[in-house]
Amino acid sequence: MDELLLHPVVPMLIGAVLVRVVPQRVGNVVVIVAPLAALAAVASLEFGTSVTMGFLAWELEVLRADALSRPFGVIFAGVALIAATYGLATQRGPERTAVLVYAGAAMGVVYAGDLLTLFVFWEIKAIASTFVILARRTPRAGRAGMRYLFVHIAGGKLLLAGVLVHLSQTGSLRFETFEPGVAATLILIAFVLSAGMPPLHAWLKDAYPEATVAGTVFLSAFTTKSAVYALLRGFPGTEALIYLGVAMAVYGVIFAILENDIRRLLSYHIISQVGFMVTAVGIGTTAAINGATAHAFAHILYKGLLLMGVGAVLHATGRSKANVLGGLAHRMKAALTFYMVGAISISSVPLFSGFVSKEIIVDAAYQSHLGWVVIVLKVVSVGTFLSTGLKLPYATWFGPEGPGPRSSEGARLQPAPLPTSMHVAMAVTAGLNLLLGVVPSLLYALMPETVVYEPYSVGKVLEKVQILTFTGLGFWLLVAWLPSKPHVSLDLDWLYRRLPELIRERVAARGPVSLPSAPAAGVPAEAATGAEVATDVEVAPTGPSAGTTVAAGTTRAESSTAIARSRRLLTRVFQPTEGPPDVPTTWALGAVILLASLVLLVSSLLW
């Protein structure tokens, strides 16, 4: 039981409480020391360490250290340290509490030996990460954070339902590889939702760019990668994940090409890169497991670096949209350099971290005779370099104005000087990316299985150099097709951001006064109208006042039908309001959600 004090979560949670109560200056120390202590705890854990404790009727394994949890524990503690350093100048008490709890909960997921502990940390992680988004304290971040929370609460409930079904079927709570079945399917959906797999991915690109500059660095590291860990633990070799992972990689990279907001562009690349890892989980061979782990490790480092680089631009200029940036290269040389290290790492340029991790996955697909997977993943790598290595830096630092003037005197944009802490964090991360690329054995020594892959050979390097060179030439050829213009791309978050509003407008527009001339034939006609409201969303909404002049008598005649009553209820639920919905509506919606949860719970217990 004393070993519980060595749990890497403990220093993070103590730090999280401390930063909330101590003065800012002391908090600066705590936020650095807490991840350091967690890193020390991770390093001191020996393989096979296991701490169990009784809870109700079950024996829970709250700490399980083995070869798979170690690389994730190391990188989670490491990136928490780096991102906390990056945020030294910008983060305040409440935000620091949120990020430390978030990072700690992600480590709790990694070291959870049973499904109940996993679920508890999973939910803490979801809630803490919501607070990381809310810490931006703008209305936009508030709304994005709430949408994020709803999606993740739904995912968490699927996980809980899956765990309960699993418990009732097997009588065991151990977190091991799952047998196919209802429980495994529910848990798998919860995991892939958290990994950001289309069509359950929109929360990621919706919420991550709305956090603070340092908050986004934290967000990019933990949620998706702890989902990758959970998939590696529970579903290695699930064939469906190969197809889903490849689709994910393609989806992310294509939407990234269209994106204008540079932090959102990088969020799409998280989806794409996690697609590589999910594909590797699906392949499931020893080499693929190593590849997924190594790529998760390297991905956290270079994606953190990329987001720190564009975060530095946002911090210095207040701008994150490509169409209002450009002409900064001469005045933000350091940020540009560090960003480019991240960009060539994610593009798997030889001597940088992506080359020694991503190529393991491609090679594992090749060894498993999945030729089409190899080709698709290589094309996705092309797209990664195209948008993170060419388009984004071109638009952000150069643009039509070129590298810009050497001093801010008379320049269109006035970048503020960056704090030293940001430069230090970026420099350290850039150094780590280079180090892992030059000495891959450092990375391979951490992997769960012995790595037999040899990244550097003349053929591999030559092929990669050719791919990247011709990506650059292709970009040069078609650069006119890639202008930075202000726009948004529709994605599936439209379903919960715009669709309810459209329905509300339609219902409000027709309101209680529709079908005035034919009350007798009202029922079938109204049923048809209802179906139309639900499906036909392209019709331009008319103002709610358009129909209100129709005689009130018709309304009274109609009010006797059940459909009219339900229509009034709908009108009230979807009524356009200033601020939150009224109290009865909130209660009604809450009751529906609670009822649905109860049905889910009861049905899962009966299984």
Place this chain on the structure above:
Amino acid sequence: MNRRALPIVVGAFVVGVLIDLPFDHPRFPGYGAAIGLFGTILLIVVAKKLLSPLVDRPEDHYPEDTVPDVQPDVWDAVVTADDRRHDPRDGRKAHRRDDRPATLHDDPDRGDARG
């Protein structure tokens, strides 16, 4: 399409194929060059010509959540009167982090969002 670049790209492609010949190349010589060049073209065409017409919307498609050009709440800049003369778009009041809006509902940048 950049017509000036076309002959250079074609020439480079031939060189790419020739370089591969003496080495241990996968499938066919110029494999990497082909993946790079045709992959880029394929992705840009799919994204810009097929997908973009379907999903492209004006920036204020989600009116409340439109990302403004300038996001002062994360901008560590003190804009002086002198700067303001250079660019009217930057004509915002000096904004330090300490001036952050106290609640979710009175962000100066989105003041019109709810009203």
